[in-house]
Amino acid sequence: MPLPTQPLSPLDGRYQAQVGGLAEHLSEAGLNRARVHVEVEWLLWCAQHGLFGAPSIEQADADALRQWAREFGAAEIEWLAAKEAVTRHDVKAVEYLVRDRLAQQGLERLSEAVHIACTSEDINNLSYALNIRAAVHEVWMPAFRAVVDQLRELAVTHRDRPMLSLTHGQPATPTTLGKEMAVVAWRLERQARRVESAEVLGKFAGATGTFSAHVVAEPSADWPQVAEGFVSSLGLTWNPLTTQIESHDWQAELFGAISHAGRILHNLATDVWTYIMLGTFTQIPVAGATGSSTMPHKINPIRFENAEANLEIASALLDSLSATLVTSRLQRDLTDSSTQRNIGVALGHSVLALDNLRRGLGEIAVSDAALDAALDGNWEVLAEAVQTVIRAEVLAGRSSIADPYAQLKELTRGHRIGAEELAAFVDGLDISDEAKQRLRRLTPATYTGVAADLVDRLDRR
Incomplete structure (x- = not known):
């Protein structure tokens, strides 16, 4: 007997609670809501600027239309599904939905302003731009910042806590735990700035980026200027030179930055996992949790393993998006259409990883005993200091x-x-x-240079 309909992706099933915020922007419904928003704003722009001879619209009617677009919900989703089953074209279904709303408001005189001179990509590229920006800044970035803030807190808390370094897996010059956490926080802060400052572009130039239909229908308008004004009114940066599609370079750049941040987080996950294995960190038992179905003693570092796996999936998808989206055959092909539908999946795995890292970092404690034992058991790491002091003595x-x-x-x-x-x-x-006295006072725990002071540089960023 077949199972009842089930989510195919774990993001829509097991992990929906952790990543559901992305669906507000990157689901099919979120895309259609943005499309309605763009279509409404364009017809209002035409009416308010007298383009194509469009009649003016009262402010109250414009406000009501915008409010309807903002309240896009279950009724509109259902309406579009039924209409697309007939049109076999998602953007055309949106156009009909807006026309239907105009009729309900007694604004049929504006019907032909809906989607006028637009190619589907004029609507889609702006909709994706608005949704990607919202998803990144409202969902992904807060989750990312939460992890960075935890690392900063760990860095400050353990600023002076000496620990043995391991280079090539072997004992090396000691550091402080705080400094090692600060290194990761510093790296991630840099990537955060890259993501936050990413330029979000939009085009609005017709079927092949030439404004051809616009010029024939309204020859007196300065169409590049009109397009720039409209795109800017949506809070986006206008791209003046395109084919039918906006070239998606900004998306490739953004996804590349998020993927890069993910690889740093992956490094964090594997390092914390290793520190747990070495005993540097202990895991705080969670009441009622089970580590193994057969070994009752176990507390497995599952948060970091889950994060590691999801970051690998996220980077693979984000890298694929970046590579695919920058290529479009001649003036347009549809590879970007299928590709962009997976943006939510890529960011979903990243957000899931961030959630696991945040929870994992909140469930570990520092083992002073393990750190002290490692330091006291490796006095040979002071050989670097001794031979360097001897060299200085020889030079002097x-x-x-x-x-x-x-x-x-x-x-x-x-x-x-x-x-x-x-x-x-x-x-x-x-x-x-004097040199002998300096060396006699040295221990592995005090041989940390200015590691603690380096943590303070986090506050200078």
Whole structure:
């Protein structure tokens, strides 16, 4: 027996609660609402500027029409579905819907102003521009900012908490936990600015970007100026040189920036997962949660694994969108139409990943014991400091030690040494007493340079 109709995508099923805000803008209904908005604004623009001989419209009627467009909902969605089943053309169905509304308001005299001189892409490109901008700034960006804010808080809270670094997976010069969180926050802040400042373009130039029908029907108008005014009135940047479609370069740039941000977040997810494995972070048990169906002790880092997977899917889709959208055969083909319908899917996986990162970062705690043990168990990381001090002493004429690096390499490479062994080595060096005292005071926990101070640079951005 077949199952009842079910969502095919997990974004519309299991994870709908986390990503549902995107549907307000990037669903089919959201696209149609934007189309209605653009169609209404264009016919009002024509009426208010006397284009094509369109009759004027009273302000009250214009306000009522705009309010109807804003309240686009279930009735309009149902009407469009029925009409598109007949027209087999989504934008034409929208045109008929607006005409129907004009008739209801007693404004039939304006019917021929609906969609006049427009190609479908004139409506679609502006609708997508408005919806993508809203989805990114109202849904994606707040989720992204929430993760960045958590990282900033972790950086400040653990500004001075020393920890062992691991380069190539091996013990290396210590840092502070706060500084490592600040590195990621700094990187993400830069990407946030790229996304927030992204230019959103729109075209409104007819079937092949030449205003041909416009000029024949209304030869006295300065059509590039009219188009720029109309596109700008929607809060978009006018693209003056296009084919039938707006070239989508701005979309490729925006999706590229979001994908790049996602790859930084992916790096964060895998690093935090590794820190959990090493014991640097412990996971806070969630009441009632189960880590394994057979091993009761387990608390799995599922938030970071989920984020990792969804960021990979999001970047793959965003990269595909960027690559596909910048190409259109000659003056137009329809590859962009199918491609753009997946923008919500791409951003949905990104938002889902952000939700998991936010929740995951809120469910971890720092293990001071693990951090202290790692530092105390790796005194050999001070070899860098010792050989550098010796070099400085040689340069200053206070020592004649040959090849300090080789001496420290022989002492420490492949060997574990402790505080006593290192102190004995330092005591036997031919360097100044002041330099010896400096080195004797050094421990792995204090060998962090200005790592803590670097965290403060987050506030200077």
